[in-house]
Amino acid sequence: MSKTKPLFPLVTVDIALFTIDGGELKVLLTKRSNVPFKGCWSLPGGVLDPAVDDNLLAAANRVMLTKLGLTLPHMEEISSASGATRDPRGWSISMTYLALLPMDQIHAIAGKKVDEIEWANIRERRRKLAFDHSGLLDQALEQLRRKVLANVLPLHMLPQKFTLTQLQRTIETITGMPLEKSAFRRRLKDQHASDLEAVPGEYERGVQRPAQLWRATKDYRFH
Numbered sequence: 001m002s003k004t005k006p007l008f009p010l011v012t013v014d015i016a017l018f019t020i021d022g023g024e025l026k027v028l029l030t031k032r033s034n035v036p037f038k039g040c041w042s043l044p045g046g047v048l049d050p051a052v053d054d055n056l057l058a059a060a061n062r063v064m065l066t067k068l069g070l071t072l073p074h075m076e077e078i079s080s081a082s083g084a085t086r087d088p089r090g091w092s093i094s095m096t097y098l099a100l101l102p103m104d105q106i107h108a109i110a111g112k113k114v115d116e117i118e119w120a121n122i123r124e125r126r127r128k129l130a131f132d133h134s135g136l137l138d139q140a141l142e143q144l145r146r147k148v149l150a151n152v153l154p155l156h157m158l159p160q161k162f163t164l165t166q167l168q169r170t171i172e173t174i175t176g177m178p179l180e181k182s183a184f185r186r187r188l189k190d191q192h193a194s195d196l197e198a199v200p201g202e203y204e205r206g207v208q209r210p211a212q213l214w215r216a217t218k219d220y221r222f223h
Contacts, residue, residue: 009082010092013060014045014133015075016140019101020157024121025173027137028101028108029129030067031116036088037130041118043137044068045094060097068108068117074156074222075099078143079136086132096136098143100156100222103170148174151187152223153195155216163204163211164188195220 017028030044046063053059057075064070075097082093101108108117120127122141128134148154154170168184188196196214203210 010087010089011048011056012045012087012092012094013048013056013063013097014043014094014131014136015060015064015097015099016043016137017064017070017072017099017101018122018140018144018157019106019119020103020170020173021106021119023169023173024123026106026119026121027141028068029118029120029127030114031118032130033115039115040130041127042130043096043133044114056095057097060095060099064099067114070101070108072099072101076222079139081132081136094131094136096140098140100154102159103157104159145175147222151191153192153220154222155195155220156222158216161199161202161213161215163213165211167214 015028019026019028028044029041032038032040032042044063044067046059046067048056048059049062053062057077060075061072064072064075076099077095078098079096080093081096082091084091086092086094106119129137144154148171153167154174155167157170158166164185167188168179168181172179195217197217199213199215202213204213
């Protein structure tokens with residue numbers, strides 16, 4: 001009698017989580033504590049659990065919460081990968097998610113099945129990642145930059161209250177391109193009035209004149 005073949009392949013989710021730290025664009029990497037690739041670095045991820053996950057997005061949110069203690073303001077599906085050789089455990093399908101974390105919340109704490117974490121500088125990537133995660137990270141980075149270059153504001157990477165200078169520098173860090181201050185401020189006024197609102201009576205005070213604090217509007221999404 002022949003063996004019954006599994007009906008479904010292994011289904012996993014992988015998350016490319018970006019933030020700004022010290023004026024640099026960084027991505028979260030985790031050191032794997034389980035086989036395969038035990039002791040290697042990878043994007044955080046996990047296997048779909050049909051008993052608890054309503055869908056793949058729910059699986060990605062569960063992974064980030066249980067492994068790292070993170071609840072994220074933005075996560076979006078960006079690409080899928082599949083094949084018989086990408087995972088030593090067998091034929092697999094993986095969905096990659098792009099996620100953003102505010103720069104004042106970068107202190108993620110390793111949890112279940114994670115030995116270590118590292119916020120890796122995108123410009124100084126030296127590690128070879130497990131599975132096909134180097135390629136998945138490249139796709140996520142391209143999507144992030146493409147959206148910001150298309151005039152989508154990365155507000156989910158900023159603190160709850162921020163200055164327009166902080167916003168400008170965040171965009172410049174992601175794209176690698178300088179922005180002219182006056183033109184940038186006009187663009188915000190003309191094209192993003194529904195995305196931003198001034199925080200009444202709140203300013204950041206420093207050596208120069210106080211800078212108005214802003215926040216994302218209630219319904220803002222990185223779309």
